[in-house]
Amino acid sequence: MADKFLQPVMQSDAVPFSRPSTPTAHPLQIGWYGLGAMGYFMARNMASSRKSHPAASPPVLVYNRTVAKSDKLVKEVGASAAKVAQSPAQLATECDVIFTNLANDAAVTSVYNEFAKALAQSPPTKAKIFVDTSTVYPSLAGEVDKVISGFPHCHFVTSPVFGPPPAADAAKLVIALSGDYRSKKEAAYLLVPAVGRKVMDLGGNIEKAPTLKLIGNSLIMGANELLSETFTLGDKSGIGAQTVQNLVKEIMPAPGMIAYGEKMVNDRFDGSVGFAIDGGIKDANHIRRLTAELNSPMPAVDIAHQRMITARAIHESHKAAGTNKWDIIDWSALIAGSRVAAGLDPFDSSKGTRVVRDE
Structure with a gap:
């Protein structure tokens, strides 16, 4: 009996974390910034997956500098699944989990500086997770983490993805995660199977996943x-x-x-x-x-x-x-x-x- 009690609970190899705690009466508000060749498919699949969640789940807020891409996504998945955000500040202040998928290090720096300005003007009063899926130099991830984690209740997770646009379209990406454990757990169950097929946990060092x-x-x-x-x-x-x-x-x-x-x-x-x-x-x-x-x-x-x-x-x-x-x-x-x-x-x-x- 004792041996049986000590056996760990087996779970899918796709997500190396236990499920997050049962959601409260406040469903997560998801935000997505960046609708490029990869980001569009990832955000679309994330929004589509919300349709299967409880009716109270709000539509994903999407933002892109080219507004036409945001409009296209909302038209594709429907207004119940996605809504166009008016600014990066809206994502930073209104969302519980904010995903970013950006072209390069300069874009990541610019966008997270915009987030930081919004957070400084409206300090968070509850947990907020920022998840960057871009490909950046590892030290930049450390710099962004220092800025974001400096605000109350805020955590930053690096989450680069492996796979070309067709894999993103088919939600077959492999996802690497590093950063705060609880935040990774939340992000992992939002990403798999909605966006990717498997998560690889690289630990708490924020620079490991980009590496x-x-x-x-x-x-x-x-x-x-x-x-x-x-x-x-x-x-x-x-x-x-x-x-x-x-x-x-x-x-x-x-x-x-x-x-x-x-x-x-x-x-x-x-x-x-x-x-x-x-x-x-x-x-x-x-x-x-x-x-x-x-x-x-x-x-x-x-x-x-x-x-x-x-x-x-x-x-x-x-x-x-x-x-x-x-x-x-x-x-x-x-x-x-x-x-x-x-x-x-x-x-x-x-x-x-x-x-x-x-x-």
């Missing part, structure tokens, strides 16, 4: 660089990139390898429906800074960084000439650097190569 995010992105960059080199060699050798991709599916069938491989093989470099190359370069800069600070070289990321800059430079020259096919290019377009180095066309794999099959 893991950079490590994860270094894996993707290194894999993309390897794909770009092998596809280029496949084309130059007469084997063909598609045949190499078929081999990838057989011996290295990771979802990311297959998805980015398909983009490269088929020249699908539209960054408006993927991860824009500027974001990839920003993340590469963060990773390279982190490796320098920790004396842990990552040559694969250095090369991927060079390839992305090459691809962006070529794309900018095409835009200047009016010959560009896409307004924004995806970071998988780093293969352009490998192709040009091998004497091939950067963005059109049908030019300059021809697969020759032996009979």
Whole structure:
């Protein structure tokens, strides 16, 4: 009997926390700032999930600097699930949990400074959690935490996500969390399964989740660089990139390898429906800074960084000439650097190569 009593309560591997305490008569007011390529899907799924909650649950307040995106989201999910916030201050003062998904460190700094001004003018009287899902340099997370936790009842959680926009659309993201334990627990059960499929707990150090995010992105960059080199060699050798991709599916069938491989093989470099190359370069800069600070070289990321800059430079020259096919290019377009180095066309794999099959 004693042994049975001591057994821990087993729960889903998707969320490594016990459920938060039963909600009181005051349902949580959720806020969301940032409706970009990832944020729109995440906020939409969060709002849609509220429909299954008690009728008293208020609609998610959404804010974006481009108001049309907020209006689009409300139209998609309905007024009972989402409502357009009039300002960042409204999110900071009226919401219990505020999620942010922003493009870069400068945007995160600007938005959280706006939140801080609102909190200073209207100090909170109850618990308030700020959850940032952006990809930022770890030390910035520490700076934001210092500002937010300086206000009464306020906590900050870092919650970067792993997965491209299609994964965000399908609510299949993997989510890293670090920060205050109780706040992580609350955030985790709001995010899974509404926004993602799994949470990874990185502990109380606020900088750990952003660090893991950079490590994860270094894996993707290194894999993309390897794909770009092998596809280029496949084309130059007469084997063909598609045949190499078929081999990838057989011996290295990771979802990311297959998805980015398909983009490269088929020249699908539209960054408006993927991860824009500027974001990839920003993340590469963060990773390279982190490796320098920790004396842990990552040559694969250095090369991927060079390839992305090459691809962006070529794309900018095409835009200047009016010959560009896409307004924004995806970071998988780093293969352009490998192709040009091998004497091939950067963005059109049908030019300059021809697969020759032996009979």
